[in-house]
Amino acid sequence: MGARITLVQGDITTQEVDAVVNAANSGLLGGGGVDGAIHRAGGPDILAECRELRATSLPDGLPTGQAVATTAGRLPARHVIHTVGPVYAKREDRSDLLASAYRESLRVADELGARTVAFPAISAGVYGWPMDDAARIAVQTVDSTRSAVEEVRFVLFGDAAYQAFTRAVDQLG
Numbered sequence: 001m002g003a004r005i006t007l008v009q010g011d012i013t014t015q016e017v018d019a020v021v022n023a024a025n026s027g028l029l030g031g032g033g034v035d036g037a038i039h040r041a042g043g044p045d046i047l048a049e050c051r052e053l054r055a056t057s058l059p060d061g062l063p064t065g066q067a068v069a070t071t072a073g074r075l076p077a078r079h080v081i082h083t084v085g086p087v088y089a090k091r092e093d094r095s096d097l098l099a100s101a102y103r104e105s106l107r108v109a110d111e112l113g114a115r116t117v118a119f120p121a122i123s124a125g126v127y128g129w130p131m132d133d134a135a136r137i138a139v140q141t142v143d144s145t146r147s148a149v150e151e152v153r154f155v156l157f158g159d160a161a162y163q164a165f166t167r168a169v170d171q172l173g
């Protein structure tokens, strides 16, 4: 029922897709990890649109679990969809917010008419989410979310992330 899921090991900024999802922070003005890589590779037009969003519709920033689109600048993609995953917390279950980041990104992708969407492992870097858990939530949410997106490509940095997503896909049955 959800989009076809494909897994690749590599750099999300080189993907030729309709939309690339950025694991951003609420401030939307850049950061490290995927966020830094996307702004570096995509150039200043992405940041300019993010600033515009902060000055207009999102004065307090983008809430965790929500998503918003900008240009992809010089990336070989048409759009960047910025979303904010939750920071991992041992004592509190924030999986709903992580699932929401994927669902809302797919909703925005639908609005854009995107058919191919590349996702990183949201929250599994700086935000500290254990990779196996992050992979399971990512794969299950995409699999169970209805949308017109045909392919969701998870672009994983490193072998451990790739293996975790492979196990999560195998467990879908």
Ligand code: AR6
Pocket: 010, 011, 012, 013, 023, 024, 025, 030, 031, 032, 033, 034, 035, 036, 037, 085, 120, 121, 122, 123, 124, 125, 126, 127, 128, 129, 155, 156, 157, 161
């Ligand atoms: N392509 C694909 N995956 C990547 C790339 C890349 N170019 N670079 C890193 N990863 P993170 P988060 C992997 O930290 O945990 C930023 O500062 C990385 O190895 O980018 O959601 C933001 O501004 C990891 O597996 O995102 C926020 O403040 C995964 O992408 C905060 O980090 C996600 O790691 C968001 O943290």
